[in-house]
Amino acid sequence: MGLLSDIQIGLASRLATITTANGYTTNVLNVLYDKIPMALELEDHELPAILLLLSNLTIERKVGCNENTANFEIQIVLPGDSSDSQMIQFASDIYKAIYSDDPVATNINGIRTIHPAIFDIKSDNIEFDLNMIEANRFAMINLQVMFRGIYNNI
Numbered sequence: 001m002g003l004l005s006d007i008q009i010g011l012a013s014r015l016a017t018i019t020t021a022n023g024y025t026t027n028v029l030n031v032l033y034d035k036i037p038m039a040l041e042l043e044d045h046e047l048p049a050i051l052l053l054l055s056n057l058t059i060e061r062k063v064g065c066n067e068n069t070a071n072f073e074i075q076i077v078l079p080g081d082s083s084d085s086q087m088i089q090f091a092s093d094i095y096k097a098i099y100s101d102d103p104v105a106t107n108i109n110g111i112r113t114i115h116p117a118i119f120d121i122k123s124d125n126i127e128f129d130l131n132m133i134e135a136n137r138f139a140m141i142n143l144q145v146m147f148r149g150i151y152n153n154i
Helices: 003-015 084-100
Strands: 030-032 049-062 065-078 118-128 137-149
Touching: 003 049, 003 065, 003 084, 003 137, 065 084, 084 118, 084 137
Parallel strands: 030 049
Antiparallel strands: 049 065, 065 137, 118 137
């Protein structure tokens, strides 16, 4: 597998740790990153769920390596009757897992353990749903994952 695939699997594995047994508020039942259904098609017994989608990759050639930016969209999905506070808490759990690998956010180097090639992860926004009637609730978190790799290893 390539470096980007390894990073995507590392992110998915980290997101799968979001469970109440691990100290988080949300108990994620599914993390999907390969063959992904529409968020509205997920049944209540499959939720809460996380859909990890790779939206694009930018490659910047440097001396001796590439500095790459992979843009991921993380869709978080809850049942339609979930409250705004549950959606906000789920988003908070996502950030805690990614940045600190810790439900109380005490570890400041959590991104380094997702994959050693990652040197930074940035998030520019969270888009919450429109409270659609009779549909699952979802929010989208945009992440930019910056990583270094040798030439031709994407």
